[in-house]
Amino acid sequence: MDSKRLRQKYLPMTETAYYILLSLISPRHGYGIMQHVEQITGKRIKLGAGTVYGTLSKMEIDQLIVPVAEEERRKIYKITGIGIGLLKLELFRLQELVTHGKQKMEEMTDAGS
Amino acid sequence: MREVKTAWRLWWEWSPERIENWLEEMARQGWILFQVDVASLRFKFMRGEVNQIRYCTDYQENPGDDYFKLFKDDGWELVWAGAFGWYIWRKPYTGERPAIYTDKATMINKTKRSIKVAGSILLFYLLLFMLFFVLGPGLKTIEDNIRLTVSLSLAIIPPVFIFVQLIRYNRKLGRDRIRE
Numbered sequence: 001m002d003s004k005r006l007r008q009k010y011l012p013m014t015e016t017a018y019y020i021l022l023s024l025i026s027p028r029h030g031y032g033i034m035q036h037v038e039q040i041t042g043k044r045i046k047l048g049a050g051t052v053y054g055t056l057s058k059m060e061i062d063q064l065i066v067p068v069a070e071e072e073r074r075k076i077y078k079i080t081g082i083g084i085g086l087l088k089l090e091l092f093r094l095q096e097l098v099t100h101g102k103q104k105m106e107e108m109t110d111a112g113s
Numbered sequence: 114m115r116e117v118k119t120a121w122r123l124w125w126e127w128s129p130e131r132i133e134n135w136l137e138e139m140a141r142q143g144w145i146l147f148q149v150d151v152a153s154l155r156f157k158f159m160r161g162e163v164n165q166i167r168y169c170t171d172y173q174e175n176p177g178d179d180y181f182k183l184f185k186d187d188g189w190e191l192v193w194a195g196a197f198g199w200y201i202w203r204k205p206y207t208g209e210r211p212a213i214y215t216d217k218a219t220m221i222n223k224t225k226r227s228i229k230v231a232g233s234i235l236l237f238y239l240l241l242f243m244l245f246f247v248l249g250p251g252l253k254t255i256e257d258n259i260r261l262t263v264s265l266s267l268a269i270i271p272p273v274f275i276f277v278q279l280i281r282y283n284r285k286l287g288r289d290r291i292r293e
Contacts, residue, residue, distance in 0.1 A: 014218055015216075016215070016216040016218065016219075017218070029179075029183075030179065030183040030186070031182075031183055031186035031187060034187060046209075046211075046215065047215055047216075048211075048212050048213045048214050048215035048216075049183050049184045049186075049187040049189060049213050050171055050213035050214045050219060050223075051213070051214050051215045051216045051219045052183065053173075053176075053179075053180055053183055053184075054214075054219035054222060054223060055216075055218075055219055058219075058222060070179075072182070073179060073181075073182045074182050074183070074186070075177070075179040
């Protein structure tokens with residue numbers, strides 16, 4: 001799949017896809033991802049097993065991630081260059097959202113005081 | 114002697130919560146599912162302890178070993194693996210009710226795969242239908258022709274119904290997705 005179609009398919013990213021890709025900067029299996037995401041978000045995001053399995057399958061087909069090992073029938077994945085590229089684009093987008101949000105909030109506070 | 118209860122249920126992919134909630138309610142009354150058969154329509158329960166159990170249905174075509182391992186790692190027990198890629202999972206819980214799907218995108222993708230299967234079946238029916246009209250009925254009496262036309266027309270209702278309902282369900286999921 002060319003990069004334009006991948007961008008259309010994955011951006012803007014869902015929280016699920018974002019955190020799964022982020023977790024795979026270190027090699028992890030599906031359940032490892034679920035535990036990691038729950039931990040770093042302070043239990044705010046609990047990913048379902050079906051959601052993780054479905055997303056990993058889709059991302060593997062699109063080569064955002066690649067299986068690197070197998071451990072007791074658990075597939076261990078790692079992010080690829082394509083995945084990192086998409087993650088960076090999403091991070092850039094999120095940064096823009098935060099910058100604009102903060103600006104407007106400050107303007108509002110300044111006007112109020 | 115163990116106490117067994119049998120119940121029949123017709124269930125559809127586009128309303129999973131109906132079958133899932135019913136199975137959960139049965140567990141709340143102490144009826145634990147142990148078998149599903151007769152084209153996934155007959156459910157058999159055993160008298161057990163009253164328990165809070167979440168049931169989830171899933172559809173996967175040829176899932177790998179890692180599918181089963183992932184669900185088991187997350188505490189799900191496989192209750193039933195039916196024909197055509199249908200699975201029923203369960204997990205006892207207290208507090209927050211668990212789910213196997215926590216996003217809409219994966220559910221939409223899953224339904225898309227079912228729509229493809231339903232679409233192929235529908236296409237097959239339509240081809241049969243066309244074949245019948247193109248080749249001509251070739252039956253002797255008008256009554257026979259009418260009978261065949263009526264049966265073919267009736268036969269096409271279920272695949273059309275399933276196909277249309279699945280598409281409606283995926284549209285609904287798509288509308289909800291904005292909140293994700």
